[in-house]
Amino acid sequence: MTDNRHKIEQVPPRSDWRDPAVEFRKGTYCHSAGAKYVEALGLPNPRDWNPADADWKLPSDWKEIILNGMAERLERFRSFKLFMDVCVRCGACADKCHYYLGSNDPKNMPMVRAELIRSVYRRYFTPAGRVFGSLAGGRELTEEVIKEWFYYFYQCSECRRCSVFCPFGIDTAEITMIGRELLNLLGCNINWITKPAADCFRVGNHLGIQPHAFKDSLEFAADELEEVTGIRVDIPIGKKGAEVLFVMPSADFFATPHYYTLLGYMSLFHEIGLDFTYSAYASEGGNFGLFTSHEMMKRLNAKIYDEARRLGVKWILGGECGHMWRVLHQYMETMNGPADFLEAPVSPVTGTRFENARSTSMVHICEFTADLLYHDKITLDPKRNDKWSVTYHDSCNPARGMGLLEEPRYVLKRACNNFHEMPENTIREQTFCCGSGSGLGTDENLEMRLRGGFPRANAVRHVREKHGVNLLSCICAIDKATMPTLLEYWVPGVEVAGVHELLGNALVMTGEKERTTNLRGEPLQAAVPETSPAEVVHG
Amino acid sequence: MGDRPLIYGGLCLFVALVTFPVWKGVAAQSSTKGPEVKAVVDKKQCVAPRAYMREAHMELLVAWRDGKVRRQERHYTARDGTVYNVSLTGTCLTQCHGSKEKFCDSCHEYAGVSAPNCWGCHTSPPAEPAKMAAAAAGEMR
Amino acid sequence: MAALVAVPLLASAAGVGKGILLVGIPYAAFAIFLGGLCWRVVGWARSPVPFRIPTTCGQQTSLPWIKSAPLDNPSTGLGAVGRMALEVLLFRSLFRNNRAEIYDQRYVFGDSKWLWLGALAFHWSLLVILLRHLRLFVQPVPAFVLFMGKVDSFFQIGAPALYLSNVVVLCALAYLLLRRLWDLRLRYISQFSDYFALLLLLGTALTGVLMRYGTRVDVVAVKRLAIGLATFQPVVPDGVGIVFLIHLLMVSALAAYFPFSKLVHMGGVFLSPTRNLANNSRMKRHVNPWNYPVKTHTYAEWEEEFRDKLLMAEIPLDEAKHD
Amino acid sequence: MLEYKVEDRSYEVDEEGFLQEPELWTEEVAKDFALTENIAELNEDHWKLINFVRWYFVQYGIAPMVRKVCKETGFELQKIYEMFPSGPAKGVCKVAGLPKPTGCV
Structure with missing residues (x-):
């Protein structure tokens, strides 16, 4: 795989951005949404079509x-x-x-991406553009422009990195969100977003895991955890009157390596005796509505408060997920609140009142765990993570749509002995996206994903060479799903894990058997101790 | 929206600031006449044409200063052939324009032109011509 | 005979023309500027901010023992004011700028403060220059304007003394223009309006500088004109010269162009929802004025649909619905 | 609607070549779809995987968790990737006639 790596070069752009022609090259765009999913959500213009076709079957009054x-x-x-x-x-x-940075396509420069729609805005909505047209930066709206929008608004992961640097705070995520909403009005959706949204709407989660499968998955996880720890944990589902409703991204009970994070949550909740419940109805924290439209976001998010109200819990705890937290932090209460049926969250273990979540009543698991650790309410044995040299990837949404930077680091530094930060310009609010966010993590889009993930992988390579990092920890389900592929391609030898997987590994549980494996079922120590390449590189 | 009063308030403040000269001028009943400047001695001709002197007297004065201080050029021949003694106090102020306060300052203050460093060395001549001459003589020494 | 009629006619026509150039156009331009800018700001204000979406550029306020970033990620209104002040006065976000360069198949991120410096230098010197111009519009000249002029000409170079802001504004504008032409990425994205605005500003600054240090202008005449304009008793003085006329017309063009161009960022920067809101989304409910009910898949519908599966898995059904 | 043709047989598939109607799956379908995964012949191990995934799908309407697949069949994830190069979520599901899992996976 290493031989055919893309060469990343900086070539000065030549063409004129006003020319909307787009070549739908395989590997750089996503499949169109299947008509049945578009229909299931009641969205306009369901039909079978292909972005590479000349005729997009747009409505006549498009x-x-x-x-x-x-x-x-x-x-x-x-x-x-x-x-x-x-x-x-x-x-x-x-x-x-x-x-x-990864594709060198000048239309991926944020201001050009915005300009694609801005030029149409100027032409049709501003006096200067109406009168002076292209001289005032206006562009005619043609079908080609629609195709161009589709190509480039599904080549933006709404990560907000540009917004950090913009002197006016222009957030391309906002523009992309609107651009996608407009495209969706014509039925130009992508399958990787619309199908999960449709499944989430009907079944309760993106993967379409039905209630009995949900329970089966969680019980299987409890079995596995018992094998590792010798402790049987409870699986409360839809338990009325529980203190806390726990919501996580559905990938946590389906995919790996997300799954080990689930084992981490389970051990933690058992160890502190948390009175909590899962929900099969609100079995998804993630929200692909965010990538569809504001309305869809609200439709999918409504389940969480509805379920909390039905079950009569006091507050809600949320698992590790990126865009899920963008929605929960910045949109949920505005859309589906007020959450007056809930209480301001109080940790039953430490008594800490989470003032920062007093209105929405939803706490991030990293905030919750950091508080436990600060008050020494749980015991950790970080040696159990010694086979890992760990770095932390700030997931875009918690970093730039929330500011959750220190909490996961606090947990990591307590749970691991070897922790190394990536370079300054690539972490915290300046973190780089995995390249697959906002519903673009699909295989047909692999080339673009690998290109988009290059800057991130690049920083990982730096710490791999300098500190021998072999594990990238993160708190986002999309990261966990797509980073293994990305890193295998650019930085082979670095695995991906959730923060709470590492916590679960280190957590000393009351009455546990002596652990011989980590949550992955692998021996606690690496077979051959790895030598750090730092010795070679940095002497 | 809750922030509209704030935005409109800010906008009003901005408009008020930008139109400061308007309401200030109206309130102070500013006139468009400009300063009244008269030469003390009724001469028709300055050392250079009036329009030139209005816009560029500072250049002439700087040239005078440099010539006199550095090259001992004590005399200035005007276009029409008249020869003048190079002296701000002795020639300009004493012979024609009276005093700094009455002549120079009227325009300089009006236009807000911070007076250059002329008056760091020179003094404005007193009112009586005799003393002016004495002062001028003193200055020449 | 014809000459006898034509000369006064021409003279009066010239007078009228001068009146239009020196009075009519500036009035019209300033009216367009103010009216247009208000229209734009009101237009923005009319669109609500439905969601609280600050871009968080630092640690949130969460647990009391975790140090938060009160200015880069404020959780209070006061903090947001502070953030905006940094943004507007010191261009905080632009200060973060770095430059990604490929080096041996990897990116390195170098410091890149030139744009920040150029932008800051340009905007501040422009403000100083604008305020200095008050000496022409207000009588008597306010003390702060005189003071500003003194400080600005601190080094006393030449007569009239050189204003530092003039030097700075010209250098900054030249830099901003050259980087647009030089940097290929920037040249790619630059539009007519980008150059137009820069050239107008540069032209205005150059004619201004020319009048002060080169061709000269009768300041008293200019001030009479300015005061006349400001107090609505316009006079058309003689002898203001062609350079002044160009200067005035360029300023007028800039003012009239302002509201309809990217230059409105001056007002817009204050309204940016990713910057001027406190990141207290979970502490305080934010209300969306156009929030409307949407179609959801309710629990009752869901339970009905998956009843068999729920029973099979022994997941408790909603008793209330059962009876 | 896209079609996948093997000899005289034809299947309706989605853009990624997944069988549109999982109910129509048979063992013959598996053999035909294995070709798209570059598997010339399905051996016993392949069938063990396919049958488990298929059984789970019939029970639960979804593919089993990757971890569960490994555990129930006794294959390491690495081994599954060797057998089905595009992995359990894509390769196995396609051959077993399941829809492709979508979301953060």
Whole structure:
């Protein structure tokens, strides 16, 4: 695999961005959404179509739909309206986008991505553009422009990195979100987003795991945990009157390595005797509605509060997930609140009142665990993680849509002996996306994912060479799903784990048997102790 | 939206600041006449044409200073052939323009031109011509 | 005979023309500027901020023992004001700028503060220059304006003394223009309006500098014109010269162009929802004025659909619905 | 609608080549779809995996957890990747006639 790695080069852009022509090259775009999923969600224009086809089977009044859709959104979102007006094209954002850095496609520079829609805005919604047209930066809305939007708005992972550097805080995520909403009005959705959204709507989670399978999965996990620890944990599902409702991304009870994080949560909850419940109805914390439209986000998110109300819990605890937390932190209570049927969250173990979540009543598992550790309520044996040299990847949404930076680090530093940060410009609020966020983590899009993930992988390679890092920890389900592929390609030898997997490994549980394996069922120590390449590189 | 009063308040503040000269001018009943400047002695001709002197007297004065201090050039021949003694106090102020306060300052203050460093060395001549001459003589020494 | 009629006519036509150039156009431009800017800001204000979406650039306020970043990720209104102040006065976000360079098949991120410096230098010197111009519009000249002029000409170079802000603004504008032409990425994204705005500013600054240090202008005449404009008793003085006229027309063009161009970022920067909101989304409920009910898959519907599976897995059903 | 043809047989598939209607799956289907995964012939181990995944799907309407697949069949994940190069979630599911799992997986 190493021989055919993409060469990443910086080539100056030549073409003219005003030319909307796009080549739908295999590996750089996502499949269109199947008609049945579009239909299941009641979204417009369900049909079978292919982005590579000439005819996209758009509705005959597509232009009117887009322009009306834009007008409506300009009235509803100040962010959209303002961000259409104030960009000065200073260029600060250009080399901040991981897709641009990895693909060198100039239309992946954030201000150009925005300009794709901004030019149409100018032409149809501003006096200067109406009168002077292209001289004032306006562009005619044609079917080609729609295709271009589709290509580039599904080549943005809404990671907000550009927004950190923009002097006006222009957030391309906002523009991409609106761009996708507009495309969805024409039925131009991608399958990797629409199918999970449809499954989440009907069944309760992205994977379409039905209640009995949900329970089977959790029980299987409890079996596995028992093998490792000798302790049988409870699986409360839909338990009325529990103190806490626990919500996690569904990948945690389906995919690996997410699954080991689930084992981590389970051991923790058992050890502190948390009175909690899972829910088969609200069995998804993630929200692919965020990648569809504000309305869809609200529709999918509603389940969490509804279930909390039905079960009569006091507050909600949320697992490790990236965009899930963007929704829970910045949108949930506005969309589906007020959460007046809940209480301000109080840790039953430490008595800490989570003031920062007093209104929404939803706490991040890392906040919860950090508080436990700070008050020494749980015992850790970090030696059990000694086979790992760990780094931490800040997931975009918790970093830039929330500011959850120190809590996971606090947990990691207590749970592991070997922890190394990646370079400063690639972590915390400047963290690089995995390249597969916002519903783009699908296989047909692999080339773009690997390109977009290059800057992140690049930083991992740095710590791998310098400190012998062999494990990347993170708190995002999309990271856990897509980073293994990314790292195998760019930095072979680095595995991926959730923060609570490492916590679960280190957690000393009351009455446990002597552990011989970690939660993955692997021996606690590496067979051959790894020598750090640092000795070679840095003498 | 809750933030509208704040935005409109800010906008009003901005408009008020930008239009500061308007309401300030109206309140102070500023006139458009400009300063009234008269030469004390009724001469028709300055050392250079009036329009030039208005816009560029500082250049001439700097040239005078440099010439006199550095190259001992004590005399200035005007376009029409008249020869003038190079002296701000002795020639300009004493012979024609009276005093700094009455002549120079009226425009300088009006236009907010911070007076250059002329007056760090020179003094404005007193009112009586005799003393002016004495002062001028003193200055020449 | 014809000459007898034509000369006064031409003279009066010239007078009218001068009036239009020196009075009519500036008035119109300033009216467009103010009206247009208000129209834009009101337009933005009319669109609500439905969600609280600050871009968080530092540690959140969570547990009391974790040090938060009160200015990069404020959790209070006061903090948000502080963040905005840093943003507007010191260009905080631009200060973060770095440059990604490929080196041996990997990216290195070098410091890149030139854009920040250039932008800051340009904006601050522009503000100083604008305020200094108050000496022409207000009589008597306010003390702070005189003081500003003194400080600005601190080094006393030449007569009239050189204003530092003039030097800085020209250098900064030249830098901003050259990087647009030089940097290929920037050249790719630059549009007519980017150059137009820069050239207008550069032209205005150059003519201003030219009048002060080169061709000269009768300041008293200019001030009479300015005061006349400001107090709505316009006079058309003689002898303001062609350079001044160009300067004035460029300023007027800039003012009139302002509200319809990217230059409105001056007002917009204050309204950016990713910057001016406190990150207290979970502490305080934020209300969306157009929130509307949506179609959800309710628990009752869901339970009905999966009843068999729930029974099979012995997951408790909702008793209330059972009876 | 896309079609996948093997000799005279034809199947409706989605863009990634997954069988559109999982109910129509038979062992013959598995053999045909194995070709798309570059598996010339399905051996006993392949069938063990396919049958378990298929059985689970019939029970639960979804593919089993990857971890569960490993445990129930006794194959290491590495081994599964050797047998089905595109992995348990894609390769095995495709051959077993399951829809592709989507989401953060």
